[in-house]
Structures are given as C-alpha cells and as structure tokens.
Amino acid sequence: MSTxxxxxxxQAFLPFPDMTQTLQSELRDRFGVTAVxxxxxxxxxxxxxxxxxxxxIELSPYFARTVMKEPFMVTxxxxxxxxxxxxxxxxxxxxxxxxxxxxxxxxxxxLPYINLKDRKFPVTIPNSPMGLYTLIDEHTMIASAVTSSTxxxxxxxxxxDHENPPSRAYLKIQExxxxxxxxxxxxxxxxxxxxxxxxxxxGGWTWVLVGLGSQVYAVDRAPLADSLMNNPLVKFxxxxxxxxxxxxxxxxxxxxxxxxxxPERLLEWIKKWLAYDSEKKMICTIKMQGAIDWxxxxxxxxxxxxxxxxxxxxxxELTWIHTN
Numbered sequence: 133m134s135t136x137x138x139x140x141x142x143q144a145f146l147p148f149p150d151m152t153q154t155l156q157s158e159l160r161d162r163f164g165v166t167a168v169x170x171x172x173x174x175x176x177x178x179x180x181x182x183x184x185x186x187x188x189i190e191l192s193p194y195f196a197r198t199v200m201k202e203p204f205m206v207t208x209x210x211x212x213x214x215x216x217x218x219x220x221x222x223x224x225x226x227x228x229x230x231x232x233x234x235x236x237x238x239x240x241x242x243l244p245y246i247n248l249k250d251r252k253f254p255v256t257i258p259n260s261p262m263g264l265y266t267l268i269d270e271h272t273m274i275a276s277a278v279t280s281s282t283x284x285x286x287x288x289x290x291x292x293d294h295e296n297p298p299s300r301a302y303l304k305i306q307e308x309x310x311x312x313x314x315x316x317x318x319x320x321x322x323x324x325x326x327x328x329x330x331x332x333x334x335g336g337w338t339w340v341l342v343g344l345g346s347q348v349y350a351v352d353r354a355p356l357a358d359s360l361m362n363n364p365l366v367k368f369x370x371x372x373x374x375x376x377x378x379x380x381x382x383x384x385x386x387x388x389x390x391x392x393x394x395p396e397r398l399l400e401w402i403k404k405w406l407a408y409d410s411e412k413k414m415i416c417t418i419k420m421q422g423a424i425d426w427x428x429x430x431x432x433x434x435x436x437x438x439x440x441x442x443x444x445x446x447x448x449e450l451t452w453i454h455t456n
Contacts, residue, residue, distance in 0.1 A: 135217060136207045142170065144178040144200035144274065145193060146228055146264070146286060148442060152177070155195040162426045163188060173266055173274060174230025178203065194442045194450055197286030200264055200276030207272050211235065214273060215242035218265060221277040225263040226284030232267040239267075250289045253306040254344070257283060257314045282314065288444050298357035301336035301390055303445040308415045308453060309340075315439055318413065318455040321346040321386055328384040330373030330401075331391030335360040341388075342366060349381060374401050378408045389416040395428055402452070406435065414454040417446070 147155040152175055159165040159179075167183035178200075192199045208214045218225050223244050229236045240248075246262075262282045265275035280286070290306055312318040321327055323345035332338050332350035335357045341348045342365045350356060350366055351373035360366050369376075373389070374397065387405055389398065395418050405412050418432060418440075429450065433440050437456035442449075 135209070135213050137217065138205045140178070140203045140205060140274070141181045142179050142203065143181070143184060143188065144173075144176050144203050144276070145196040146176050146198050146200075147195055148197045148286075148444065148446075149175075151195045151442075154448065155193055158193045158195050158424070158426075161424070162193070162429075163191075173268055174228070176200075176228060176230075176266055176274070178274070192280040194440060196280070197442075197444070198262075198264055198279045198281040198283070200274070201278040201280060203274055203276040205272065205274055209271065211238045212242060214239050218243060218263065218275060222261055222263055224260055224284075225265055225275075228264060228266045228285045230266070232270055235270055236267050239265075246284055248284055250291045252291050253310070253340075254320055255290075255310060257288070257310060259314060297336050297339050298334040298360065299336035300445075302340050303336075304390065304417065304443055304451070305337040305340045305388065305415070307443045307445050308451055311441055311443070311451075312413075312415065312453050312455040315441075315453065316455045320344055325385045326383065327386040327388060328381050330387075330389040331393075332356060332368075332373075337388055337390055338366060341386075346386075349384065351376065378405070385413060387412055387414045387416075389414075391417075392419050394421055395419065395425065395432075399428070399431055402432075402435070402454075406454070410436075411456070412454070414452070416452045418450040418452055420448050420450075 163185055169177040170180045171178040206217055224246050225243050227236045227240055259282050262279055263277040264279050265273050267273045288307055309320050321341055321344050325346040327341050327346050328349045329337055331352050333352035333354040333356055338348045338350050338360050342363055348366050351369045351371050355361055432452050438454040441451050443451050
C-alpha cells in the first residue's frame with residue numbers, strides 16, 4: 133500500500149472535554165446546522181461542507197477548542213511515512229487521540245518538537261500555525277494543517293498550585309491573561325498596574341494579580357481569604373461591585389469580573405465602563421443561565437475591540453476579553 137491523500141469537503145470540530153452536546157447545540161442554535169455529523173472520530177465531529185453555512189469558513193464555534201478547516205485523509209504504511217506527509221505541509225503538528233495511542237506517540241516523536249506539557253504561568257504562546265491530526269486506525273489518519281487555534285489541539289493547561297490559591301478560579305484568569313496576550317499582544321498586569329475586581333471572593337483572581345505585582349481594589353459582599361485581606365497590595369470593600377461608580381473606584385488599568393449574575397446585567401455594566409473609557413482593559417466571565425441566548429452573546433461580541441472565547445478552565449461559561 134502506498135501513501136494516499138484524499139482532500140475532504142467539510143470541517144471537523146473538536147469540542148472541549150465534556151462539551152460535545154454543547155458544541156452541537158451551538159452549531160444548531162447559533163449557526164443553523166441541522167445535519168448530524170457525517171463521521172465521528174472519538175470526540176472529533178466531521179461535517180460535510182454542504183451542511184455548513186458559509187459563515188463557518190471565517191468563524192469558529194466557541195465550544196470547539198480547535199477546528200480542522202481544511203481536513204484531509206491519509207492512508208500510509210509506516211510511521212515514517214505518516215510523519216513525512218505532515219512535515220511536507222508545515223512544521224507544527226499536535227495530536228488528538230482516541231485510539232492507537234502508542235502509534236500516535238511514535239508519529240509525534242518523528243515530528244518537530246512542540247510543547248505538549250502543562251505550562252508554568254506566566255507563559256507566552258507562539259502565534260504560529262498549528263496543525264491537528266487524529267489516527268483512525270494504524271494506517272489511516274485525518275489531519276488539517278489549517279486550524280482555528282495556535283494552541284496544540286486547542287488546549288492550554290497550567291501546572292497547578294494546590295496549596296496557595298484560595299480557589300481554582302485562579303486558573304481562569306491565568307488563561308484569560310495568556311489568551312489576551314496571544315490574541316491581542318496585551319502585556320500582563322504588573323507592578324505599575326491597578327486592577328479593579330468585581331465579585332472577588334474568595335480571591336482566586338486577586339491572588340494571581342498580586343502575584344504579578346499589581347495593586348487590586350477587590351469588591352464583594354463577602355471577604356477574601358485572610359492571606360489576601362492582609363496583603364498590602366489589596367484594598368477590599370464590602371459592597372455590590374456593580375453599583376459603585378467609576379468616580380468612586382478611581383483610576384484603574386484593568387477591570388475584571390467573575391461575578392455570578394445574569395448576562396444582561398453584566399452587559400449593561402460593561403457598557404457603562406466603556407462609555408466612561410472606551411479603551412479600558414477588561415476581562416469578564418459570561419455566566420449562562422439555562423439555555424444560551426445567542427443573540428445576547430452576539431451583543432457582547434459586537435462591542436468594538438472585544439473577543440469571546442471558551443477557556444479550557446471554563447465550564448459552561450464564556451469569557452469576554454477587551455484589551456485592544
């Protein structure tokens with residue numbers, strides 16, 4: 133058997149873990165995709181192009197960690213042949229595997245090195261093309277050099293600190309800041325930054341910010357962890373953060389929110405901040421209340437200079453980033 137490459141007419145969507153049904157709901161309710169996947173490879177969903185709207189050529193679903201935009205099928209005899217065909221197209225390739233794990237690792241070992249390990253925050257992610265391939269059996273794989281993410285298989289995991297942060301929410305702000313840098317080139321908060329955090333309790337986000345040297349004005353109805361309440365970089369106030377005026381808060385470089393609230397209220401609050409300062413750097417978690425209201429989410433997306441992402445550390449949330 134000689135190596136054979138067959139171009140596929142369609143796209144393949146790799147959902148975030150445990151988000152397959154949410155991704156399919158997004159394809160249906162946001163993009164109008166009523167067809168079922170033509171093929172399913174583990175969690176990878178392949179749809180024929182005739183079943184996809186044109187807008188999916190440029191856009192990607194939020195709940196897909198990466199999308200194979202120009203997929204093709206490769207049949208091959210040897211591991212060397214498989215790696216060779218991928219290297220002909222570009223340097224960077226990451227695997228998604230649901231079968232033939234050992235064989236996939238042997239192929240990856242023959243490809244140029246990329247970092248597939250958990251990262252130590254802070255980290256800068258190279259903004260370089262990242263291909264994706266998936267073994268279907270020992271002699272067949274589906275691959276695409278063109279994908280929607282520069283992260284390996286659309287995945288970003290950090291080396292976790294299980295002792296110091298007051299909550300696991302700290303991972304969300306680490307990923308959000310990393311994505312702001314990757315998407316917009318935004319530098320991280322530092323010792324020259326003053327941050328306002330709404331709904332800060334118990335302090336996972338504040339913990340990351342003070343770790344970067346920033347001053348944090350943290351507001352919530354309940355106090356932060358004792359270590360943060362006693363930190364000289366932290367000013368805490370017991371209050372409804374959404375009802376404080378910009379004049380009461382004073383000059384800040386960053387505005388951040390992981391508040392549990394209706395998206396409508398968050399959107400109203402964001403618009404007030406941007407009316408006050410249209411270039412304010414902001415990161416906010418959009419918490420869903422039941423079924424996702426896609427027209428409402430579009431209102432967030434329509435705000436100039438903003439991007440919406442689903443983080444590896446989000447659950448059914450989305451994260452709105454405004455850092456241009």
